[in-house]
Amino acid sequence: MKTSSSFLFDLVKTLTKSEKRYLKVQSGSGEKDYLQLLDALLAQKTFNEEKLITDNKGANFLKHLAVNKRYLYELLLKSLTNFGKKKLEDQISEKITATNVLIEKGLYLAAFRELKKGKKIAEAYEFYPQQIILCSIEKQLLTQRQFKMQEEQALQQIFETEVNCLKQLQNTNEYWYLFQKVAQFQIRYQKIQNPEQQKQAETLTQSPKFHNLSLATNFKSKFYFYQANATYQFMMGNVEKAYEINSQFLDMMEAAPHFLRLYGERYLATLNNMLIDSLIIGKYDILEAGIHRLEMTLERPEFKSIKNIEARVFRQRYLLLINWSLSQQDFEKALEWIPKIEEGLAQFGNKIAKHNRITFYYLVAYLLFQNGKFDQALKWNNLLLNDPKENVVKEIFYFARILNLLLHFELNNYTLLESLLQSTPKYLKPRRAIYATEKALFRFLKKLLNCVDKKEKNKLIKDFKQEILVLFELPAEKRVFSYLDLRLWVKNF
Secondary structure, three states: OOOOHHHHHHHHHOOOHHHHHHHHHHHOOOOOHHHHHHHHHHHOOOOOHHHHHHHOOOOHHHOOHHHHHHHHHHHHHHHHHHOOOOOHHHHHHHHHHHHHHHHHOOOHHHHHHHHHHHHHHHHHOOOHHHHHHHHHHHHHHHOOHHHHHHHHHHHHHHHHHHHHHHHHHHHHHHHHHHHHHHHHHHHHHOOOOOHHHHHHHHHOOOOHHHHOHHHOOOHHHHHHHHHHHHHHHHHOOOHHHHHHHHHHHHHHHHHOHHHHHHHHHHHHHHHHHHHHHHHHOOOHHHHHHHHHHHHHHHHOHHHOOOOOHHHHHHHHHHHHHHHHHHHHOOOOHHHHHHHHHHHHHHHHHHHOOHHHHHHHHHHHHHHHHHOOOHHHHHHHHHHHHOOOOOOOOHHHHHHHHHHHHHHHHHOOOHHHHHHHHHHHHHHHOOOOOOOHHHHHHHHHHHHHHHOOOHHHHHHHHHHHHHHHHHHHOOHHHHHHHHHOOHHHHHOOO
């Protein structure tokens, strides 16, 4: 089967230094064609097979390129599977394998000892599918003569364990399904916008399981219970209630720290959601404490296995801090964070997902704009405008075009601004509807550029200020002001 070159390249580009070193150590000494291919792919910024062949003319790996690509891809997957700490599920799988090997060799007591080790992990972390597998192996062991004395007691225990596991799996599945229905609805509509959507959303919550935590009989079911309820409340616009539910979930996780190793990703995501909730409802003391709580995850062993944890904490911390300063209109305070943000983006590189990088670019540009640092703001904004692929967070790209107009106005680039006032509406029109606020801004800037009379200019500014205040009150225009609050800008005239 042919392995896609882009798949191999994408996988290679995700490798950390430790993973690359592990692969090369495992490969042993001597020249390896697939390692030469690895180095050649690492040298490319974007994948180009023709350039790969041209740049490495005469290299051995090119003689059988398709074979080497396929071999390297499979080897990487295998190495990454073995690299680093094993998951708890993997530890149980090892015990199952070891037990089966010992049974085949007739070493039943030793096999039973390995089986008990696997059961201990599976029971502690509520791994019900693995418990069922272990029960089936234990049944096999009970057929052996060495265990006849314990057979009656063991049979009862195995029976009860399997019955409980099946019940727990059903309970978990029901809560998973409940959460997925709410999550899919939220993806479709984001927030409830009319009575019809509200009625549809309410039908999702008819089940008693949605309202009664005691019906969730294991940790994972409780996990889905909290997720479903928090998502629903946020979707309904009940941010304070969503905040309370997310807080309860985090408290549950903190009370059972051994589960943090299993659900560390969900803990971080919920903590981030809770901090966003606290920002929206103005609980700034909790926000500050929560940011510190986020930073402390770097010191906790439960989170060490989370990939790119440092990059993730950096991203969440500074996006929260920036939005905090924006909500308080304390733009000057945010200036001290910008060098650290720039340093972090350089340090973590592609470990920060593109949509998050784009968000940083716009927010930093906007903060610099509000602080009157227009040259620096233009530099950050151009990082967006010069991106050849607007394939994520497209809305930010659209508002970056509007910010671009204001920056060139403030920098007195009037000739360029005249051209942009023609091209920007043409750019936006096929992509989305142009807001009334944007149309008002276009008209205002065009008139202002052509106005020479001071008295007329003052009237133009006064009328625009009034128009902006009226537009701000319109629900359909709120999105514009969340990205670019023109009320603050017109105050400077």
